[in-house]
Amino acid sequence: MTKKHREAIQKQFTRTAEAFSKFAVRDTPEVLTEKVEFAKPQPTDLALDVACGPGAYALALAPRVKFARGIDITEEMIRRARAFQAEKQIANAAFDCGEAEALPYSDATFDLVTCQMSFHHMPKPELALGEMVRVTKPEGRIVLIDTLGPESDSKFELHNAIESTRDPSHSSALRLTTFLKMFDDCGLEILRQSLKRRQRSFNHWMLRAGLELHHKRYQETRKLLEDSIPGDKAGYSPQVQDDDIIIVHNEGMFLLGKAAKSEI
Template identity: 45%
Template sequence: MSIASHNQRIVDQFTRWAKPFSELPIHAESGAMTRTLEACALKSELDVLDVACGPGILACALAPHVRTVTGIDITAAMIEQARARQGKAGLQNLEWHIGDAVALPFETGSFDRVTTRYSFHHMPEPAAALAEMKRVCRPNGRIIVIDATPSPETQFAYDEMERLRDPSHASALTLDQLREIGREAGLGEVIIDAYRLEAQLETLAEASDMPALTTIFDADIASGEDRIGVAAWHSPTGIRFHFPISIIAWEPRSVGG
């Protein structure tokens, strides 16, 4: 599949899911958000860019702590949700753009912090997106990526499950793979953190996909081997599991660079 076709798949998927996606409690979970904001090392004089900002959940959480926040996403329906979230929160220091993460429409060195959350696994070229994030980040700034990072042993099964649940999923990088594209981009690691994000399967998938997903999860739970790497279990409300999430914060210059 071409990159253009995959990007259209992203737009189609998140146009359908824009409103329910924006309302899912999992995306604003307080513990995860606290760790993310801490990794950003925010100050009141900073200008922040949130790449693939979706419905503006992270951007609106950043805004009270900094001078300005700019959000950009490839899906117009997500930007509509972001504007609505901003309005409900009464925030004034945000602006929104529709655009591609691998061709950011901003001048080099425009931002002090450049973030992206839960997006790299959708991108056919995450390294290209990271290079763009580096380009628009100021030399003394910080780049922060938060995403699912399955283990090497579970990566293949995890990706198979995710592509069935979400057709816009490309591939989730392992933590080592994510660190490697940072090194290749000439970035210096500042923080590595991790958390598990609890989810309920039925709230994250189309009803038409649930039979196949249920079969996959039931088999994984019955095996006791956790081949998908999400520690799934049956609860009274349905199938629950944990996304394995990593946070990496980099400086634009490698150590000694």
């Protein structure tokens, strides 16, 4: 990762750590439970959540595993995750500051390695996935959850332009086909796959990025989205509702295993 991109991520997520934590109800308690169940957590598992943000997923996994760690590049996110842990009085969890592309853990350390809603911030997500594979035990599981970019080229470009206008640290919402190729390249087999259409309020989504009506970037993002409505040119299936717009993020959830060497 370039120094410039690292700084863009740290600036965005330091600036928005409070808003992000407060409005992180992108995952309602029901959706968070769904994501925990999807990972098939076991009481003996050592779990790691990569790019953990304020720690919601790691702390939701903790009661179901032996120990849960989270790691994130943004110190302020780690500070929030630790505060959230203290508030919830969860003893079997810990948080580290570090990069997904260079995880500070030994090979084959974890039974369960997860990463959600973060690959779209990484210019080279294959490096992070390679690291996740490295630190996973041979019989371990990897859970990858992220928004999916549209397969159509024109929609893909506009979709990512809207995402980058909202959040300059956005890199690219990967297509399902790109994820599948990356899994194959990393020698992973898909144990389970679930594709979801997650409806969101545009205004709420903007708040999570620290943006309100009076901000220039709110106005620019909203204009791009509104212009995309005829023909759904950016793949958000947008629907105006009073002063808000209901949008859809297609989300891929993948449970992956290390393929046996002979099968690679």
